[in-house]
Every structure is written in C-alpha cells, then in structure tokens.
Amino acid sequence: MPNVLSINSLVKYYGKHLALSEVSFDVKKGEVFGLIGPNGAGKSTTLRCILGLIKKTSGSIKIFDQPIDGNEKKLRKRIGYLPSECNFYGEMKVIDVLNYSKELYKTKSMEIEPLAERLNLDLNKRIEDLSYGNRKKVGIIDALLSGGDLFIFDEATGGLDPLIQEEFFQILEDLKQQGKTIIYSAHVLSEVQRLCDKVGIIKDGKLIKVEEVDKLREINLKKVSLTTKDTTLENFANIFDYKRDKNKISFTYNGDEKTLLNKLLTCNFKDLTIENPSLEEIFLKYYEKE
Numbered sequence: 001m002p003n004v005l006s007i008n009s010l011v012k013y014y015g016k017h018l019a020l021s022e023v024s025f026d027v028k029k030g031e032v033f034g035l036i037g038p039n040g041a042g043k044s045t046t047l048r049c050i051l052g053l054i055k056k057t058s059g060s061i062k063i064f065d066q067p068i069d070g071n072e073k074k075l076r077k078r079i080g081y082l083p084s085e086c087n088f089y090g091e092m093k094v095i096d097v098l099n100y101s102k103e104l105y106k107t108k109s110m111e112i113e114p115l116a117e118r119l120n121l122d123l124n125k126r127i128e129d130l131s132y133g134n135r136k137k138v139g140i141i142d143a144l145l146s147g148g149d150l151f152i153f154d155e156a157t158g159g160l161d162p163l164i165q166e167e168f169f170q171i172l173e174d175l176k177q178q179g180k181t182i183i184y185s186a187h188v189l190s191e192v193q194r195l196c197d198k199v200g201i202i203k204d205g206k207l208i209k210v211e212e213v214d215k216l217r218e219i220n221l222k223k224v225s226l227t228t229k230d231t232t233l234e235n236f237a238n239i240f241d242y243k244r245d246k247n248k249i250s251f252t253y254n255g256d257e258k259t260l261l262n263k264l265l266t267c268n269f270k271d272l273t274i275e276n277p278s279l280e281e282i283f284l285k286y287y288e289k290e
C-alpha cells in the first residue's frame with residue numbers, strides 16, 4: 001500500500017523550546033495509526049505540523065505524496081480534522097455550523113442527521129449552550145463531513161461518555177472498512193488499541209518507537225501472582241518486576257510457559273493467577289529503556 005503520510009526528521013521549536021525532535025514515521029493507505037503519549041509530549045504539535053496549521057522548523061512532510069509546503073490549503077481540503085480544542089461560533093446553532101462545513105467541503109460526504117443521532121447530539125442547540133463533550137461531538141461530525149481519505153483525530157474521546165465513545169469507535173471502524181486512513185492521538189494505548197494497526201509512542205518530543213499492534217500482541221509476557229514461602233523464584237530466569245509482600249509474590253515473566261509451570265509446581269503455592277498484560281504494559285515494558 002502507498003504511504004498517505006510520510007514524515008521525515010520533523011523538528012519544531014516554539015521560540016527556544018524544542019517541542020519535536022527529529023520525528024519520522026509513515027502511515028500507509030487504509031492504516032489506523034495511534035499516536036500515544038502523555039500531556040505535553042508533542043502529539044498536537046505533530047498533528048498541527050502535518051496539517052500545516054503551524055510552521056515546522058525543519059524536516060519534511062508529505063501527504064498523498066505531495067509536500068505540504070505551499071500545498072497546505074489544497075491538502076487540508078482532503079483531510080478530516082478534529083482539533084484537541086473545538087472552537088465554533090458560540091451564537092450559531094449546531095445544525096447551521098455543520099451545514100456551513102458541509103457546504104465548504106463540497107464533497108459527497110456523510111449526512112449530518114444520522115451522525116448526530118448516533119452520537120446523541122441535539123442539532124438545534126446553540127454552540128455556547130453545549131457542554132465540553134457535546135462540543136467535541138460537533139467537532140467529530142465536522143471532521144467526518146470532510147468526506148476525505150485521511151482523518152486526523154486529536155484526542156477525540158475527552159468528555160465523551162462510554163456509550164458515545166463506543167459509538168464513535170464504531171464510526172471509526174466503518175471508516176476503516178471503507179479503506180480510509182486514520183491518525184488518532186490519545187494519552188493511553190488502551191483507549192485505541194482495538195482500532196490501531198500501528199502505534200507510535202511519543203515522549204518529550206521524541207518518537208520512541210513505532211510498532212505494529214499485532215507484533216505487540218505476539219510478545220508473550222505473563223503477569224503472575226501467587227502465595228508461597230518459596231524464595232527461589234526471584235532468581236528464576238526471564239523474570240522481572242519481582243515484588244514480595246510476606247508470602248505474596250508477583251512478577252512478570254517473559255519466556256517459555258512450560259518452563260514457568262514446571263518451576264511453579266516446585267513452589268507449593270496457593271492463589272495462583274496468570275494474566276496477559278495490556279498492550280500498554282507490554283509497550284512500556286519493552287521500550288521504557290529506549
């Protein structure tokens with residue numbers, strides 16, 4: 001599949017503050033890419049640079065194989081974008097804001113009413129009377145109306161209740177089925193792991209690692225906890241995060257399962273649990289040193 005987005009050595013300074021340092025990654029057509037990182041990591045800055053809304057300091061960004069420099073306006077018309085802060089004219093009604101957007105995009109895009117129904121949004125309210133979460137819904141529909149081939153959602157789920165979040169994920173899955181490319185930023189991987197094909201972890205302006213979600217799933221870590229008087233487990237091979245509180249032991253294991261079970265059978269244990277860690281835990285475990 002061709003790349004929809006290619007970023008090479010992207011650097012962004014705000015004055016003297018280095019916000020992005022040599023960020024490089026590609027997103028292929030039809031992929032869902034999750035950009036994950038804590039507050040201030042550089043997610044919004046990366047996304048705004050991609051859209052040409054702020055000027056990068058150096059590096060190159062290509063969308064649909066065209067450099068963004070000089071093509072910002074043309075390219076933005078092909079991208080549905082939800083900013084992290086949604087600002088619309090407060091006095092306008094939701095339906096008028098969205099009709100105006102639909103008119104601007106001039107593409108055969110989705111219909112407003114069914115989307116508003118799915119997200120439980122009252123189209124007749126004024127923007128200024130909406131809660132934070134409901135404003136976010138207006139932003140989501142606005143992005144979807146673009147009818148483009150690339151969608152960029154910057155922290156879309158903040159303020160959405162769990163049922164609406166689920167509906168939103170369904171909408172994203174529909175877009176994925178249609179072969180659209182989606183870039184999605186979030187604080188935690190667990191929020192988006194179900195949708196993403198690939199994730200990039202960003203920290204202090206550096207992209208620590210880009211990994212395919214399926215590869216993360218293949219990593220065979222087990223979280224083990226048990227009660228035992230045995231003290232030899234601590235030095236057992238392939239064990240880390242070992243914790244002991246009296247006879248209660250917990251650790252993470254990265255190795256052959258039969259070897260682990262044979263060892264446990266020698267430990268005269270009670271209350272054994274063996275769990276699969278979340279993708280988030282796997283990611284952090286594997287890449288915390290990088």
Ligand SMILES: Nc1ncnc2c1ncn2[C@@H]1O[C@H](COP(=O)(O)OP(=O)(O)OP(=O)(O)O)[C@@H](O)[C@H]1O
Binds near residue numbers: 017037038042084
């Ligand atoms: N307009 C600005 N002027 C100066 N510094 C900025 C500006 N915007 C962002 N920064 C700084 O750049 C860094 C990256 O910020 P950015 O908003 O991209 O992070 P983020 O990962 O999106 O965070 P959050 O999850 O809190 O939205 C932070 O240190 C932030 O303080």
